[in-house]
Amino acid sequence: MPELHVGERHWSVPTGSNLLDALNQAGVAVPYSCRAGSCHACLVRCEGEVDDCQPEALSPAQRQDGWRLACQCQVSGDVQVETFDPLRDGVTAQVVATDWLTPSVLRLRVQAQHNLRYRAGQHLVLWAGQVARPYSLASLPQEDGFLEFHLDCRQPGQFSDIARRLRVGERLVLGELRGGALHYDPDWQSRPLWLLASGTGLGPLWGVLREALRQDHQGPIRVIHLAHDAAGHYLAEPLAALAARHPQLTVELWTAAELTQALAQLRLVSRQTLALLCGSPASVEAFSKRLFLAGLPRNQLLADVFLPRG
Template sequence: MTRFYFDEQSVESLEGETVLDALIRQGHSLNYSCRKGACKTCLVQHTGGDIPSGAQRGLTSELKSDAYICACQCKPTQDLKLKSILVQNLFITAHIHEKQYLSDSVVKILVEPSEEVSHSAGQYINLRRFDGLTRSYSITNDPDSKLIELHIRRKYNGQFSDWLFNHASVGESLLIQGPWGDCCYRSEYKNDTLILIGTGTGLGPVYGIIRDALSQGHKGEIYLYHGAKNEADLYHHSKLLKLMLEHRNMTYLACVEQMGSGKSSTRVQTGDPFEVAMSFHQFDSQTLSDSPQRVFLCGEPNFVNKGQELVFLNGTPLDRIHALSYEYKDLRKVPRDGN
């Protein structure tokens, strides 16, 4: 066992446990979500002892200098001292400015912060509800707007997404933290070929990245592949068709698991979006030397991890693979093996 201190209380951690694991097991109240160091929901502050290796991985230099660590990534050292943090130290107030249903399962939320927040499509923020419940959602609009746009799918057994979809109303107060992440468009990419693949509401950030690129006068070709279960889930299909008609350097294709019984929409085919993209594009290093390209992957963790691995093994450098994985709080009674 390793003894550490949290808010001046002694805590015994078992072998292999993180700080978060030990605190939860002993009944301490601490917000958390993904448990993978991505969402930054479980931040605590270091006050004494050695900071364990990896405890600050992924944090900004400002957070590191203020001695914040991710409890889910911190393996405690003997006599480590930590304290909980005040919400107002990391969150700012905001409210729901607009709410629009995009499909039977997807809602667009426009959040207005109380102060200016610099953000880009492809980053993500934490939303905190009145009762402290906190979840991460990806940003789908460009930096020029003071509003932050989110596309949120109502998840089965999802407390926060169900509340946003069915109950939250315009004017509702929230707290926001962030933004985080760097799966974004940069001006230095303007001559590259962009290949963007998003599944489900992973379309939101890649759609925002494309709009950002086009507004900055992107010169290279842009290819977007949206994966969905069926045509009803293609919630931005008409907008993307219109965008493709307006910009000659953009190509859009929807990929569904199954077609409907009626007449199929334009630019829709069956198949896995990543496999379809692989059939049109080569990702080997020889091709890249002649035609530089960047790959953006947004969506469920299994899809994003598979895509990153395949693209990298085919020769695409890691610095040209940009990923935003939707990590969720595990609500199952029986965890996966290894968790």
């Protein structure tokens, strides 16, 4: 059987084993989120025999340097693995604000040691000690002087437990900036734009929305936020303020009890509509199915799914 080598450790795994699972099951902590090659949280450096199911997910320079997405690799022979070292490879950041937008949604703002070039909707991996979790950016690079994240703290978790106790002035480490499906393209300026989110999936779309408005998007923009109940609409006031200033923007706040009826009434005004979706797997699937039934072409839907750690 092939052997994995990490530092001084080595152990055998069955041929064809998923690299991410093999590492985590052996106690080598590799963060992950989407398991689809989108968030890039599980980046590791490899030397040896792995079958990469999604080589196009990384740049040629990254691949030349040995980086691979562990979730997309199957072990086919002996492999030497070097995991991300936050002390060596990360960027130090200082917590500048922590605000509870609801009893379960924490808005975390950090200031990086040096400026990061990013676009609205991208991901970063946050490290607190040796605990890491990928989060989407809710901030806007051209306007905000900080990096903003919206953390769902409803359930206990290694990182969310630490985040609840963070105080201004404490330090975190930022992993490498990752891609993601969500973004704003200036070529979309005249097309209808729909942003559909559930829970803290609204975070990256908040950044995309403000980027679209910053670039003077001319087409109608429709924002739909799905929450468990009315109290979960944690950006209701800022969204209303934006809608008051931008006549092309409409905002709809849905609750779980209203979802079935609201989806049934969803109609496309134009087949040129672009839809960006973000949130839990169930909500993204429900939104997607209804949009496709309404006639939205599949190549006009972009989605990021927030998977729970398990």
